[in-house]
Amino acid sequence: MGGRVNEDLIKERRKCTFDIKELTHIIDCGEENTIKRKQIDNYILNIKELWDDVPEEYLSHKERYENAIKKAFIVLKVLRQLHTGNIQITDHRTPTNVYSIQDGIFRNVNPLLIHIGLFWSTIAAQASTEQQAEWLQPDSSMIGTYVQTELGHGSFIRGIETTATYDSTTDEFILHTPRLSAYKWWPGGLGNTANACLVMAQLYINGTCHGLHIFLAQIRDFDTHKPLPGIKVGEIGPKMGFNTADNGFLGFDNHRIPRTNMLMKNVQVLRDGTYVKPKHDKLTYGSMLLTRVTLISDLAYQLSKAATIAVRYSAVRRQSPIKSNEPERQILDFVSQQHKLFITIASSHVYRVVGLWMWNSHKRVTADIHEGNMGQLPELHALACCLKAISSRDASALVEQCRLACGGHGYMMASNLPQIYAYTTAAVTYEGEYTVLLLQTARYLVKFWRLAAEHKPLPQNFAYFEDYIKKNFEQWRNSPEGIIEGFKAIVAGKTKAAYDTLQCNLRNGREFEEAWNMASVQLTNASEYSTISRNDIEALQSRYEELLALIRPNAVGLVDAFDIRDEVLCSTLGAYDGRVYERMMEEASKSPLNEDVVNESFHKYIRPVTMKNKL
Numbered sequence: 374m375g376g377r378v379n380e381d382l383i384k385e386r387r388k389c390t391f392d393i394k395e396l397t398h399i400i401d402c403g404e405e406n407t408i409k410r411k412q413i414d415n416y417i418l419n420i421k422e423l424w425d426d427v428p429e430e431y432l433s434h435k436e437r438y439e440n441a442i443k444k445a446f447i448v449l450k451v452l453r454q455l456h457t458g459n460i461q462i463t464d465h466r467t468p469t470n471v472y473s474i475q476d477g478i479f480r481n482v483n484p485l486l487i488h489i490g491l492f493w494s495t496i497a498a499q500a501s502t503e504q505q506a507e508w509l510q511p512d513s514s515m516i517g518t519y520v521q522t523e524l525g526h527g528s529f530i531r532g533i534e535t536t537a538t539y540d541s542t543t544d545e546f547i548l549h550t551p552r553l554s555a556y557k558w559w560p561g562g563l564g565n566t567a568n569a570c571l572v573m574a575q576l577y578i579n580g581t582c583h584g585l586h587i588f589l590a591q592i593r594d595f596d597t598h599k600p601l602p603g604i605k606v607g608e609i610g611p612k613m614g615f616n617t618a619d620n621g622f623l624g625f626d627n628h629r630i631p632r633t634n635m636l637m638k639n640v641q642v643l644r645d646g647t648y649v650k651p652k653h654d655k656l657t658y659g660s661m662l663l664t665r666v667t668l669i670s671d672l673a674y675q676l677s678k679a680a681t682i683a684v685r686y687s688a689v690r691r692q693s694p695i696k697s698n699e700p701e702r703q704i705l706d707f708v709s710q711q712h713k714l715f716i717t718i719a720s721s722h723v724y725r726v727v728g729l730w731m732w733n734s735h736k737r738v739t740a741d742i743h744e745g746n747m748g749q750l751p752e753l754h755a756l757a758c759c760l761k762a763i764s765s766r767d768a769s770a771l772v773e774q775c776r777l778a779c780g781g782h783g784y785m786m787a788s789n790l791p792q793i794y795a796y797t798t799a800a801v802t803y804e805g806e807y808t809v810l811l812l813q814t815a816r817y818l819v820k821f822w823r824l825a826a827e828h829k830p831l832p833q834n835f836a837y838f839e840d841y842i843k844k845n846f847e848q849w850r851n852s853p854e855g856i857i858e859g860f861k862a863i864v865a866g867k868t869k870a871a872y873d874t875l876q877c878n879l880r881n882g883r884e885f886e887e888a889w890n891m892a893s894v895q896l897t898n899a900s901e902y903s904t905i906s907r908n909d910i911e912a913l914q915s916r917y918e919e920l921l922a923l924i925r926p927n928a929v930g931l932v933d934a935f936d937i938r939d940e941v942l943c944s945t946l947g948a949y950d951g952r953v954y955e956r957m958m959e960e961a962s963k964s965p966l967n968e969d970v971v972n973e974s975f976h977k978y979i980r981p982v983t984m985k986n987k988l
């Protein structure tokens with residue numbers, strides 16, 4: 374759409390007091406990354422076949438999938454070309470890599486998301502060198518997915534019922550779905566797209582269960598794409614979002630795979646059935662750990678999209694004067710509106726920085742694990758659980774806040790805010806449900822509180838538990854250091870309260886698991902523990918309002934610095950030029966209900982009633 378940039382946005386950009394490009398480079402972790410990102414953006418966004426004539430909301434469930442799969446294979450080809458050209462596209466130093474460009478192309482989810490994001494990365498991390506040499510071929514026929522969750526079990530994966538039984542006579546595993554609740558249910562791309570998958574199943578050798586292991590299974594013929602004998606596979610139906618992801622179900626009827634299809638980097642089953650244990654029980658859960666880490670950056674990016682849309686719209690939208698004799702004001706001038714939006718910008722930066730830090734920590738801990746040192750794994754797991762849970766919950770709440778901040782127009786699909794919300798809120802559940810993950814972190818904290826309570830030595834990271842017990846916390850100070858101290862006090866107080874409840878339940882004769890369940894609200898909820906006083910809260914509130922006023926002239930600059938192209942934002946409300954009403958009218962004209970001046974239903978259903986009444 375051509376035309377002038379909205380006058381209010383022009384003024385906002387003139388008001389900005391910092392160098393927008395400099396912030397973009399910081400977000401991208403360096404100017405060279407910005408340049409590389411823009412090259413990839415240009416390359417992909419110039420592929421004409423990736424653009425829709427009809428907005429995807431008007432397509433049927435089947436058409437949506439077919440449209441998405443067409444694009445997915447164009448993108449896959451490009452990814453392979455870029456890889457061949459040695460362009461590193463999976464570098465998570467920045468969330469704004471090729472994956473985020475896909476948000477614009479699909480306006481939904483790439484059906485190959487799990488193939489690219491989880492299938493290959495799990496093979497790379499958990500298959501032996503020989504297996505990797507065989508499976509990780511650039512021209513592989515395999516289109517895979519990650520198949521873990523079942524109809525009956527998602528959170529409690531030890532309860533998974535699919536079995537893999539070793540048959541030493543044929544040197545094979547037999548994959549089997551013993552009952553309805555054991556059907557695999559949810560994996561992305563499983564419904565129609567994948568011809569292979571990584572399956573999480575209980576390993577049985579000579580009648581002994583060795584717990585969960587991962588197996589590579591072909592499920593469809595590479596040539597005809599028909600399900601192999603003994604495989605029942607299909608799609609699970611429409612969802613709140615993720616509708617182009619063809620999430621699927623899968624059942625095995627004594628399906629045989631070679632022994633060498635178990636992922637054997639960390640654990641092995643030998644030809645004679647000997648089981649060689651892994652160095653750490655939970656290395657099999659490694660893909661979940663990695664995805665939780667990458668999700669933090671992805672959620673930061675979703676927040677930056679929502680903030681860009683809502684801030685630009687709020688600069689363009691004028692409604693009601695503040696003083697009665699004044700013209701109507703930009704809604705961005707209302708302090709309550711600033712409160713809704715600026716917190717979203719800030720949260721995006723927070724999770725971007727934390728996501729990057731976690732990504733680097735993951736790299737470091739993985740390198741240690743390769744050397745046989747598992748020492749840092751529990752802390753990384755506890756942090757990943759907590760941060761994935763909190764970032765997804767915050768992101769979905771803030772995206773929804775941005776949608777509401779756009780009033781009625783935010784309710785339009787063409788604003789793209791409903792789609793961003795549907796995408797973001799799914800992350801609260803998948804890859805470890807919110808409460809379940811918080812309880813994993815609580816388990817870690819309680820362990821160290823027990824040491825503190827028993828006056829045993831604590832690692833440096835937990836020294837503040839001891840400070841709390843000795844009442845060494847300083848009075849609240851309104852400064853970054855003071856805020857960190859305040860958070861330490863909250864964590865220590867909260868952990869102590871939960872621990873005390875746990876102990877009390879145990880003293881009353883409860884078994885540990887039951888006592889844990891009874892304390893679980895305290896284990897997950899924030900508590901009132903703080904060194905902060907009522908006066909401090911008032912001081913903080915007025916400081917906060919001062920800061921909102923300080924940010925106000927830079928609000929549009931701050932979201933421009935996210936540097937998200939219109940083709941990725943896909944929003945009538947958030948485009949760079951701010952021509953909101955023109956875009957809304959243009960989008961409305963695409964509605965199939967506007968194709969005929971009089972819809973045929975009038976003659977069929979309306980006229981017979983209305984005209985009959987007239988007679």
Ligand SMILES: CCCCCCCCCC/C=C\CCCC(=O)SCCNC(=O)CCNC(=O)[C@H](O)C(C)(C)COP(=O)(O)OP(=O)(O)OC[C@H]1O[C@@H](n2cnc3c(N)ncnc32)[C@H](O)[C@@H]1OP(=O)(O)O
Pocket residue numbers: 463472486489490491494519521522527528529530531561655658659661662664667668671750751754803804805806809813816817
């Ligand atoms: C290249 C990248 C591209 C980017 C791609 C991004 C893609 C993002 C979009 C993807 C979209 C959708 C993907 C969705 C995929 C899925 O959802 S896959 C399915 C995910 N499922 C889950 O997450 C299940 C959650 N449940 C669990 O993880 C476990 O059941 C749970 C950890 C809750 C419990 O496990 P148990 O075996 O029962 O363990 P416990 O007895 O509770 O004790 C656990 C001890 O083990 C430690 N632990 C647990 N997990 C880990 C781990 N992952 N790593 C290390 N350690 C672990 C735990 O701390 C306990 O230790 P302790 O005994 O206290 O010392």
Ligand SMILES: Cc1cc2nc3c(=O)[nH]c(=O)nc-3n(C[C@H](O)[C@H](O)[C@H](O)COP(=O)(O)OP(=O)(O)OC[C@H]3O[C@@H](n4cnc5c(N)ncnc54)[C@H](O)[C@@H]3O)c2cc1C
Pocket residue numbers: 487519520521522525526527528529558559560561615620799802803804805806807808809812893
């Ligand atoms: C969009 C989407 C994509 C997905 N993609 C995949 C995929 O590619 N591959 C795959 O294998 N799976 C996938 N999943 C499945 C996903 O990983 C699971 O849905 C998720 O792990 C949650 O498990 P659940 O559905 O069993 O929830 P449940 O565990 O049944 O949760 C229901 C409620 O019970 C509570 N609860 C459960 N256990 C406890 C406990 N111990 N203590 C306290 N409360 C508890 C939860 O907090 C929640 O409130 C996907 C899911 C979605 C929504």
